[in-house]
Amino acid sequence: MNPPLFLRPGDYFFGRHQGSVTTLLGSCVSIVLWHPRWQLLAVSHYLLPNDPTARNALDTRYGEGVFQRMLADMRRHGTHPHEYRKSIFGGGSLVRADGPPAQRVGHNNSAFAREQFSLRNWPVDHCDLNGQHYRRLRIDGTSGRIELQRNSVQPMRLGMRPR
Template structure:
């Protein structure tokens, strides 16, 4: 069987059985990967904001962390698995503008995305087994549903800006 290749944009979530590889590019957005080692199912989301003021009649939107996690909850139930049987990896939350003055913490979207990812996973009892978060830059991420492995390329924009000013 050929391996499925999926690219996630902002707000996308994909959950499937192996073999598959899911890719995305992250700045201040965060991706959570979930993997069930025994069943070899899993997925990845790419959210840009922690939450929104959602009205009950609106469909879930993966651009928001809490709603992306609710979409994961549906997939976990659909596959008749338990949250605690998954392993999570969390990536992103970078500062894309390192030369600008740092925002107050309440306005730091990357930091808020990181905090809510940790909180949502803890609430569900899903252990985080790896993470690469924060910093000044962006990431390219590939998640392999067959093995649970994640590959990451990080472009440190802080280094780029420091070298230019020297």
């Protein structure tokens, strides 16, 4: 049994892990892939859809880099996307923001993930996106079982001090 892994924002894991992989999501999004036959697990924790500097196409702080890395890792392991169970989590709004949802980071992150799944014709097996809460994910590296814990927050209005 391996020690548990904890993914911070921008972290990424792909491979076999005889333990758990955990991450905590607010507005960030996590893509989770599980290959039941080979027990391959992919877990990401990206902050934004795109790298504004476009310096590194494989930078996993950004959704673009995550999808590129996942595809490259699948090829490297001789597997194909249709062999994996696929899940999307996160995109929460932890502050109360006036204005359209499209201007919110969490909404943009989750919309990007959905768009990428649609472009690749990937079915979504598990999905828990948006809302005003953060999420704690724990994935078992031997079974692919996902535990999701939602934790509500009292949204704070931007520009206002709490009372």
